[in-house]
Amino acid sequence: MKNNFVNILDFGSGKITCMAATKVSDDGEFVIKAVGQTNYNGFDDNAWYEPNTIKDAIEGAIRQVEEKTKTSINNLYVGVPGAFCAVATSEASIIYRSKTKLDQNDVNEIVKKADIYGCGADYTPLGGKPVYFIIDGAIKTTDAVGTIASKLTGLVSFSYMKNYFKKTVSRALSNIGITNVTYFNACDAQAKYVAQQMRCTDHCIVIDVGHLTTTVSLCGGNALLFERSFALGSAYLGSDLMQVLGCDFPFAMQILEKVNLNLDVKNGDIYTVNGKAVDAHQANEVIKARIQQISQYIVKSFSYCDKEIPRTTPIILTGGGLTYLRGGADWLAxxxxxxxxVYDSVNPQTKRNEYTSCYGLISEAIKTGTKSKGLFSFFRK
Incomplete structure (x- = not known):
C-alpha cells in the first residue's frame, strides 16, 4: 500500500526511532500513527560505537513502522544528531534604491549572500535558515516578507552534516530500498519545537540529556544559533551506582527509577529496589556528583559560543536522561x-521527553513540505 505519511528517523544515543505521522496543518501540527524503535550502542562525538550494527538497527525500526501502517516507506526525513553536525551563523544585507516591499526572493537573496563558509571534504551542507531580520537598521522581526524597507539585514544559520554519518545511514537505507532521503539538523528541529511548545518567544537554551550523550542548543528567532554535544548521560549515572554499590548495570538503572534527589535522606535511610535494600544517602550523593559534572560540562560548552545570551533566557531540560529522575532537574538548576x-506539552501524543527530537523532525518535515523548494537547500540523496 502507498505510504502517504510523514516518516522520520531519529538517532538517540541509545535507541533509533522511526515514526509515521499525518499532517494536521501546515504549521507543523501532526498526529503520530506508528512508532518503531530498536536499541543500539549509540555514538560519541566522533564515531559510532559499533558501526557494523547500524544497518540492522535502522532496518529494524523502519520495518516495525511499515508493519504497523501496512505500507512501504519510500520517503524519509532523517535527523542528524548534534555529534555529527556543525552550525555557523553569518550576516548579510541588501540596500535598495528606494523603499521596497519585501518578498520571498529577498529572503532567498539574504540566505545566498550570507553563505560564505566552505565545509571542506568532511561535511555536507544542510542549508541556511534565517534566524531574524533587521528592517532599516531598527526593527527586528522573524518574518520580513510583506514589510517595506530600504535596507534588509538578516542573520542566517547554516548547518553541516559529517559525511561519516551520511555515508553510513545512506548506505543502510539504500540497501532496504529507501533512496528519497532528506536530512535535517536534529538539534535545530528539536530546539525550535521545544521553544514553541514552551512558549519561548526569543532566545531559548535546550538541554537534552540522553542515555550516553548530552546536547546543549541555543535557539534564537527561527533557527539554531549554537549547539554542542558531549559524552555524558543517564548511563553514566547507572555506571557510577554500579561501581560504588557493587551491583550490576540493569539493577543500577532500576535504582535510578527509585531515587528522589528532593528527599533529605540521611545515613541509614534506604531505597527498596526489587526487594533489596539500597543505601539511599550513598545513592543520592553518587548521582548528585555526576549531575554536578554534567552541569560543569554545560557551562563549559557555552564558552565556545560567540553569541550574546540574555540573562533572562529560559533553560528547558528534555531527553530521557534526567527528566524522569525525581529531583534531577532541580539539582541541575x-x-x-x-x-x-522540564519540557511538557498539553498534547498527550507529544509529552514524552525522550521523543522531543522526533516531534521536532516531524514538525520540520511538514513545514518544509509546504514551502517552495528554493527556500532551503536541504541535502537530498
Whole structure:
C-alpha cells in the first residue's frame, strides 16, 4: 500500500526511532500513527560505537513502522544528531534604491549572500535558515516578507552534516530500498519545537540529556544559533551506582527509577529496589556528583559560543536522561544557578521527553513540505 505519511528517523544515543505521522496543518501540527524503535550502542562525538550494527538497527525500526501502517516507506526525513553536525551563523544585507516591499526572493537573496563558509571534504551542507531580520537598521522581526524597507539585514544559520554519518545511514537505507532521503539538523528541529511548545518567544537554551550523550542548543528567532554535544548521560549515572554499590548495570538503572534527589535522606535511610535494600544517602550523593559534572560540562560548552545570551533566557531540560529522575532537574538548576524548566506539552501524543527530537523532525518535515523548494537547500540523496 502507498505510504502517504510523514516518516522520520531519529538517532538517540541509545535507541533509533522511526515514526509515521499525518499532517494536521501546515504549521507543523501532526498526529503520530506508528512508532518503531530498536536499541543500539549509540555514538560519541566522533564515531559510532559499533558501526557494523547500524544497518540492522535502522532496518529494524523502519520495518516495525511499515508493519504497523501496512505500507512501504519510500520517503524519509532523517535527523542528524548534534555529534555529527556543525552550525555557523553569518550576516548579510541588501540596500535598495528606494523603499521596497519585501518578498520571498529577498529572503532567498539574504540566505545566498550570507553563505560564505566552505565545509571542506568532511561535511555536507544542510542549508541556511534565517534566524531574524533587521528592517532599516531598527526593527527586528522573524518574518520580513510583506514589510517595506530600504535596507534588509538578516542573520542566517547554516548547518553541516559529517559525511561519516551520511555515508553510513545512506548506505543502510539504500540497501532496504529507501533512496528519497532528506536530512535535517536534529538539534535545530528539536530546539525550535521545544521553544514553541514552551512558549519561548526569543532566545531559548535546550538541554537534552540522553542515555550516553548530552546536547546543549541555543535557539534564537527561527533557527539554531549554537549547539554542542558531549559524552555524558543517564548511563553514566547507572555506571557510577554500579561501581560504588557493587551491583550490576540493569539493577543500577532500576535504582535510578527509585531515587528522589528532593528527599533529605540521611545515613541509614534506604531505597527498596526489587526487594533489596539500597543505601539511599550513598545513592543520592553518587548521582548528585555526576549531575554536578554534567552541569560543569554545560557551562563549559557555552564558552565556545560567540553569541550574546540574555540573562533572562529560559533553560528547558528534555531527553530521557534526567527528566524522569525525581529531583534531577532541580539539582541541575541548583548547580547552574539558573531556573530549569522540564519540557511538557498539553498534547498527550507529544509529552514524552525522550521523543522531543522526533516531534521536532516531524514538525520540520511538514513545514518544509509546504514551502517552495528554493527556500532551503536541504541535502537530498
Amino acid at each position: 541548583t548547580q547552574l544557578c539558573k531556573p530549569v524548566r
